[in-house]
Amino acid sequence: MLSNFRAWYRRRILKKESIPDDIWQQAITRLRFLRGLDADELERLRENATLFLHAKQISGAHGLIVTDEMHVLIAAQACILILNLDLDYYNGWVEIIVYPGEFIRNYEYVDEDGVVHHAAEAVSGESWLGGPLILSWEDASTTGAEVGYNVVIHEFAHKLDMLNGDANGFPPLHADMSRQAWSEAFSEAYAAFCRRVDADEAMEVDPYAAEDPAEFFAVMSETFFEIPLAVKLHFPRVYEQLALFYRQDPAARWSKL
Numbered sequence: 001m002l003s004n005f006r007a008w009y010r011r012r013i014l015k016k017e018s019i020p021d022d023i024w025q026q027a028i029t030r031l032r033f034l035r036g037l038d039a040d041e042l043e044r045l046r047e048n049a050t051l052f053l054h055a056k057q058i059s060g061a062h063g064l065i066v067t068d069e070m071h072v073l074i075a076a077q078a079c080i081l082i083l084n085l086d087l088d089y090y091n092g093w094v095e096i097i098v099y100p101g102e103f104i105r106n107y108e109y110v111d112e113d114g115v116v117h118h119a120a121e122a123v124s125g126e127s128w129l130g131g132p133l134i135l136s137w138e139d140a141s142t143t144g145a146e147v148g149y150n151v152v153i154h155e156f157a158h159k160l161d162m163l164n165g166d167a168n169g170f171p172p173l174h175a176d177m178s179r180q181a182w183s184e185a186f187s188e189a190y191a192a193f194c195r196r197v198d199a200d201e202a203m204e205v206d207p208y209a210a211e212d213p214a215e216f217f218a219v220m221s222e223t224f225f226e227i228p229l230a231v232k233l234h235f236p237r238v239y240e241q242l243a244l245f246y247r248q249d250p251a252a253r254w255s256k257l
Contacts, residue, residue: 013054014047019072027072031143033080033150033225036253044083049075051087058096064137066098074098074140077152080225081160084247089160095132102136125151127158129166148204148230150222157221161214169213177244185237190216193235204230225250 024046028034037045052075060066074096082089102122124139139151161167169190173182190213196203197210204227209219224231224242228250232239243249 010051014050017050017054019046019050019053020068023069023072026069027076030073031076033143033250034076036250036257041083045076045079048079048082048087052079052090055087055090055094056096057094058098060137061097061099061103064098064100070098070137070141074135074152077140077143077150078156081153081156081221081246089163090156093128093130093132093159097132097134098137098140099134100136101138103134125155127155127162127167129162133159143226148223148227149206150226153222153225154218157218158214161217167214167218169215169217171217171245173245174247177241182241182245185241186213186216189220189235189238203234205234221246228254 124136126134164172209216232251
């Protein structure tokens with residue numbers, strides 16, 4: 001009974017709040033990582049984006065007016081992660097705040113002597129456990145400008161990571177996945193990546209991934225969708241785990257282009 005009502009309510013939203021064709025086409029044309037999707041996948045992405053926009057509140061900060069086009073561009077990028085999962089993965093929070101550009105994040109940290117410090121830094125995105133997701137529109141709107149960079153995918157990957165608590169690079173896995181395989185693949189890749197960053201080696205993956213395991217997962221997720229062939233080549237075991245987690249194989253899609 002409940003499932004029937006949910007299906008009816010879903011159809012009602014899709015009918016009454018469907019994304020206009022012209023706005024949808026503009027969005028998928030701008031997002032280069034969508035080019036390998038077939039017609040069925042694009043239609044499911046559009047439906048997910050419609051339901052996502054119904055469930056979430058997207059508001060501008062510092063005078064930014066969030067247009068319909070901006071709503072759809074954010075939703076399409078957010079929903080690529082859950083294309084073969086479920087919109088329920090984004091339950092438990094509602095608000096997305098969009099700043100015109102980078103914004104200041106205030107935080108505390110404890111040094112090796114146990115002294116607490118207060119610091120501030122300019123960031124392009126931030127995700128709060130159980131709270132809002134915050135984006136810089138300047139960065140969110142320039143997807144594809146930098147190879148492998150996508151702040152929207154990055155922050156929504158953090159949201160998935162937070163489904164079982166604070167982000168730590170270990171999101172809740174599917175029942176058919178191995179926690180040991182995930183741990184080994186990511187731990188070994190993270191250690192190797194950090195060594196390469198320390199050695200100042202040139203890489204296609206953003207060096208920010210060396211910050212901690214949570215950032216490694218988020219950066220690898222955005223790279224997985226933006227430049228999947230590079231991830232599969234340099235981090236094959238991580239690619240395998242991400243393909244199992246997201247239930248997608250973007251490298252296979254790109255190989256057909």
